[in-house]
Amino acid sequence: MKDIDHTDISADDWDELNFPRSEDNEFDAVVERAISRRGFLGGVLAFGSGAAVMGTGLLGSSSAQAQSAAMGNRFAFTPIDIATDFDVHVPDGYEWKVLTRWGDPLFSDANGYDVSEGGPVEGSDRVFGENTDGMESFIYRGKQLIAVNHEYTNRKINMPAANEGTPADAGDVTRLQNLQGVTVMEVAEGEDGWSVVIDSPFNRRIHHNSEMAIAGPAAGHDLLKTDADPTGTLSLGTMNNCGSGKTPWGTYLTCEENFNGYFGSTNADASYDEMVQAGFERYGIGTDGWGYDYHKWDPRFDTSKNPNEPHRAGWVVEIDPTQPDSTPVKHTGLGRFKHENAEVVLAADGRVVVYMGDDERGEFLYKFVSNGTYTPGGSTEGLLDDGTLYAAVFNDDQTGIWKALTPETTGMASLAEVLSFARKAGSAVGATTMDRPEWIATNPHAVEGYCCLTNNRNRGVKPNAGGDDTSVNGPNPRETNHYGQIVRWRPHDDDHASDTFDWDLYVMAGNPTVYNNAYGGSDNITPGNMFNSPDGMAFDSTGLLWIQTDGDDGNEEDFAGMGNNQMLVGDPVTGEIARFLTGPKGSEVTGLTWSADRRTMFVGIQHPGGSWPDGNGLPRSAIITVKRSDNGLVG
Numbered sequence: 001m002k003d004i005d006h007t008d009i010s011a012d013d014w015d016e017l018n019f020p021r022s023e024d025n026e027f028d029a030v031v032e033r034a035i036s037r038r039g040f041l042g043g044v045l046a047f048g049s050g051a052a053v054m055g056t057g058l059l060g061s062s063s064a065q066a067q068s069a070a071m072g073n074r075f076a077f078t079p080i081d082i083a084t085d086f087d088v089h090v091p092d093g094y095e096w097k098v099l100t101r102w103g104d105p106l107f108s109d110a111n112g113y114d115v116s117e118g119g120p121v122e123g124s125d126r127v128f129g130e131n132t133d134g135m136e137s138f139i140y141r142g143k144q145l146i147a148v149n150h151e152y153t154n155r156k157i158n159m160p161a162a163n164e165g166t167p168a169d170a171g172d173v174t175r176l177q178n179l180q181g182v183t184v185m186e187v188a189e190g191e192d193g194w195s196v197v198i199d200s201p202f203n204r205r206i207h208h209n210s211e212m213a214i215a216g217p218a219a220g221h222d223l224l225k226t227d228a229d230p231t232g233t234l235s236l237g238t239m240n241n242c243g244s245g246k247t248p249w250g251t252y253l254t255c256e257e258n259f260n261g262y263f264g265s266t267n268a269d270a271s272y273d274e275m276v277q278a279g280f281e282r283y284g285i286g287t288d289g290w291g292y293d294y295h296k297w298d299p300r301f302d303t304s305k306n307p308n309e310p311h312r313a314g315w316v317v318e319i320d321p322t323q324p325d326s327t328p329v330k331h332t333g334l335g336r337f338k339h340e341n342a343e344v345v346l347a348a349d350g351r352v353v354v355y356m357g358d359d360e361r362g363e364f365l366y367k368f369v370s371n372g373t374y375t376p377g378g379s380t381e382g383l384l385d386d387g388t389l390y391a392a393v394f395n396d397d398q399t400g401i402w403k404a405l406t407p408e409t410t411g412m413a414s415l416a417e418v419l420s421f422a423r424k425a426g427s428a429v430g431a432t433t434m435d436r437p438e439w440i441a442t443n444p445h446a447v448e449g450y451c452c453l454t455n456n457r458n459r460g461v462k463p464n465a466g467g468d469d470t471s472v473n474g475p476n477p478r479e480t481n482h483y484g485q486i487v488r489w490r491p492h493d494d495d496h497a498s499d500t501f502d503w504d505l506y507v508m509a510g511n512p513t514v515y516n517n518a519y520g521g522s523d524n525i526t527p528g529n530m531f532n533s534p535d536g537m538a539f540d541s542t543g544l545l546w547i548q549t550d551g552d553d554g555n556e557e558d559f560a561g562m563g564n565n566q567m568l569v570g571d572p573v574t575g576e577i578a579r580f581l582t583g584p585k586g587s588e589v590t591g592l593t594w595s596a597d598r599r600t601m602f603v604g605i606q607h608p609g610g611s612w613p614d615g616n617g618l619p620r621s622a623i624i625t626v627k628r629s630d631n632g633l634v635g
Ligand code: FEO
Pocket: 151, 242, 243, 257, 340, 359, 438
């Protein structure tokens, strides 16, 4: 293990340090592609004062959107300046308030839970978990429910007494396992704003040891069998829950991202069969366990003892928030990779389409299309498992194609292998390497999708973990891309099930005060709205696109003038982007949903710095509510 603490750097950086990929430098290819790229840019895309990069040109707008755009700026606020302090800021006429922080009780028997020393093991599965991420809103029998992810733990913060954040015993591991996963909770609005309904029958914690079923084509395959579960159909826990999704039938999807970090080996010399070893290398599963050290205390996470356990993570998990006793289901039909979120939309004929990104440098964008169709009130059996998984190929002429991942197209032995090693399948069909696909959102007023490509310092520098070339390409046009961009695609025939699409870039983040080339950003980036590393993203019901960032908040050099991480709103028609919220220094703004009456936004503040929000020396991730002071609509 390198002498760097995972709690001090991003998960992706930790992964890169501990499981470095090939160092091959393809300098010649980079130059060649850069030259041809210039020609392409001259024809379609441009930067600075040239033609618009944004799809206002290539991808036309729906008439409803064009009409609203013609009426002027659609933003109901005055954009705010950057911030560099340890607080949250919103525009004049808006107010924010903390809803709940990690360690806050969900049940009255956890009322005494004290986070000051990291919190006891007992009760750690009865409180709100740490590092809030994706979340979705549900209404059931008049109750406002929220399901929300807890992506990872800051070990130095929630177990400070334990050897600088290193687990000292199995209890420490259990505490870490309990503080991650998912919370389902009922919230209600009273005189003093929103609060969690303590002891609501809907309140529930799902964590690294919760029972869940495995469904779909890979369920029961040898790759998923362990000594504890010889059937390969029952799993414990959901790991590194990052982005989210919501099905038309009212269930929550939680997406397992950097699951590899929880696995390690007590025997560094252990050998594995060829397919397992290749999978470990592609997915970054090593011996160290990222400092969580689960493998030293819990043999389930020790790959020398349970080499198939990592195959049971890296999936999308479905949870019914309205049924507290229901068993979550891992849907293998949606593929295994480092899932960001799962954006569900219906195709023209009612088939279920799920867009998904794999957040690692040079990995792919995926789409699942179900065989069956959804009908309200009808059976949903198989709608997230029986179908076809595709990976995206973006052509430089701004067209694209979804390549089916099957044994026939990939040369892999079975559909279970294709899905369990979806990255290898994507490589086999020549999917386009992307600049770390984060959240995907689909426009409720137009048949189009958007994906945040957050950044990629390896673009044009070295291949991805599978050895695929990562020279600059159409939607990823900048080498050592440290700003990120948002790619947009419009399926042909206005049908999300279509195999083909057109694409453009909605925005390229950049710094026009430092660069007057591509790194200055696209035309809709100005000194007044600069940001870097777009990550979280969601459309509101009016068709505005909310963008959250997880980038460099040093506010100097290439990032000067960008300030803390933030939330902006974009108009998909005009390309305008305005800053709405800034987070505390050190934090990432991630997770966004709305109350049923659309008068409240719930926004997640992950890994804040300083002492936010309490000012007592202990930073605590939290969900905040944001409302208009006049209680008007906010989305
Ligand atoms: Fe958990 Fe890719 O963000």
